[in-house]
Amino acid sequence: MNNKIKILLNLMIVIAAxxxxxxxxxxxxxxxxxxxxxxxxxxxxxxxxxxxxxHRAYGEVVDTYYWKRSDYLEPPEGMEDLYHVAAYxxxxxxxxxxxxxxxxxxxxxxxxxxxxxxKDLGAYAFSADEVDAMxxxxx
Amino acid sequence: MICQNCGAExxxxxxxxxxxxxxxxxxxxxxxxxxxFQKAYNNTKGRVIDSAQKTKGxxxxxxxxxxxxxxxxxxxxxxxxxxxxxxxxxxxxxxxxRHPDEYAKEAEQLLESRAYMEYVSFLYAHELxxxxxxxxxxxxxxxxxxxxxxxxxKLMEQIxxxxxxxxxxxxxxxxxxxxxxxxxxxxxxxxxxxxAEKNEAYLACMEDMEALLKAAMRTYFAMDEQQxxxxxxxxxVQKSVKLEEVFRHEQ
Numbered sequence: 332m333n334n335k336i337k338i339l340l341n342l343m344i345v346i347a348a349x350x351x352x353x354x355x356x357x358x359x360x361x362x363x364x365x366x367x368x369x370x371x372x373x374x375x376x377x378x379x380x381x382x383x384x385x386h387r388a389y390g391e392v393v394d395t396y397y398w399k400r401s402d403y404l405e406p407p408e409g410m411e412d413l414y415h416v417a418a419y420x421x422x423x424x425x426x427x428x429x430x431x432x433x434x435x436x437x438x439x440x441x442x443x444x445x446x447x448x449x450k451d452l453g454a455y456a457f458s459a460d461e462v463d464a465m466x467x468x469x470x
Numbered sequence: 471m472i473c474q475n476c477g478a479e480x481x482x483x484x485x486x487x488x489x490x491x492x493x494x495x496x497x498x499x500x501x502x503x504x505x506x507f508q509k510a511y512n513n514t515k516g517r518v519i520d521s522a523q524k525t526k527g528x529x530x531x532x533x534x535x536x537x538x539x540x541x542x543x544x545x546x547x548x549x550x551x552x553x554x555x556x557x558x559x560x561x562x563x564x565x566x567x568r569h570p571d572e573y574a575k576e577a578e579q580l581l582e583s584r585a586y587m588e589y590v591s592f593l594y595a596h597e598l599x600x601x602x603x604x605x606x607x608x609x610x611x612x613x614x615x616x617x618x619x620x621x622x623x624k625l626m627e628q629i630x631x632x633x634x635x636x637x638x639x640x641x642x643x644x645x646x647x648x649x650x651x652x653x654x655x656x657x658x659x660x661x662x663x664x665x666a667e668k669n670e671a672y673l674a675c676m677e678d679m680e681a682l683l684k685a686a687m688r689t690y691f692a693m694d695e696q697q698x699x700x701x702x703x704x705x706x707v708q709k710s711v712k713l714e715e716v717f718r719h720e721q
Contacts, residue, residue: 333524333525333527333528336528337527337528337531340528340531340532340535341531343535344531344534344535344538347535347538347539347542348538350538350542351538351541351542351545354541354542354545354546354549355545357545357549358545358548358549358552361548361549361550361552361553362548362552364552364553365552365553383633386633386635386637386638387633387634387635388632388633388635388638389631389632389633390627390628390629390630390631390632390633390645391628391632391633392631393624393627393628393631394624394628397587397591397620397624400591400594400595401591401594401595402594402595403595404591404592404595420627420631421587421627424623424626424627424630424631424686427689427690428682428685428686428689429685430689431685431686431688431689432681432682432685437584462631465630465631465634466630466631469630469689469690470630470690470691470692470716470717470719
């Protein structure tokens with residue numbers, strides 16, 4: 332009986348040793364991953380925004396905005412422009428919806444909101460015109 | 471001990487009295503007892519040593535196994551910690567669980583102001599979409615509707631504002647397929663939840679979202695009322711095909 336238990340324990344020790352070795356390798360990889368060189372997230376976000384806007388991919392700007400906003404209601408550092416442009420794009424999208432609904436109060440309030448948002452666009456002020464053109468032209 | 475013959479002192483192991491040389495009967499008994507006890511002691515000692523020898527290997531192996539398992543657990547914990555990294559905003563997001571009344575009130579205000587996209591973003595940012603505090607229980611039905619509304623509007627914005635640069639990646643097929651799916655879901659969910667909702671204010675929000683979405687569809691799908699009703703009666707796949715025609719201008 333004791334011999335059988337010893338054999339079982341020997342087997343478990345071998346398996347545990349293999350798993351432990353694998354975990355050590357994995358842990359080493361995790362530590363290297365955590366200390367890897369990474370791009371500055373602010374620069375990265377700004378570069379991606381510039382790229383998307385250069386191709387008039389405001390749909391992707393909006394997509395990133397909603398995705399990021401599911402974690403951060405306020406823009407993280409480097410994403411302020413993205414948040415402002417996307418918020419304007421949403422307001423522009425809704426402007427035609429409110430007009431179609433014939434909701435004059437909503438149309439008026441939305442127009443005021445668009446004016447306020449336009450002032451926050453800074454270097455991306457030209458995006459407002461591009462977005463307006465795309466919304467007007469759709470579908 | 472006292473000699474029974476002369477009364478002198480006799481040691482228990484002395485066979486004869488040192489004074490009168492009389493035989494000491496207790497010494498014989500003592501020697502016999504001593505032999506018996508020695509034998510029993512040796513037996514017991516042998517058994518204990520045998521038993522220890524048998525289990526000695528087991529204890530060592532068990533100790534090695536325990537050390538390896540502890541090592542595996544520690545390595546797993548370190549690995550997880552290194553891959554996950556710090557999450558400084560987790561505490562901020564969990565704030566809603568600590569002050570549910572305030573957050574429920576803020577959520578209701580967003581609904582009242584018809585900021586449905588903001589409402590859903592608010593729920594996501596504060597991790598209130600799944601298993602929210604009980605203060606959010608009355609908002610459950612309107613939240614189901616709002617979440618589908620959010621996805622539909624988000625996808626419509628992505629499609630309408632997609633890049634017209636032929637060099638840029640075209641994800642229109644995927645967006646249209648997803649939009650078809652969420653439109654199907656929205657109109658099913660809103661029908662069911664409107665029937666179940668007893669609160670007039672939340673019912674009004676659901677009807678408002680339905681009206682806004684239909685207005686968006688009429689605007690951006692270039693459909694009138696009748697065409698929209700026909701479109702809504704199509705299956706999910708048929709909706710996607712129709713939207714392909716609309717957005718690729720093939721109609």
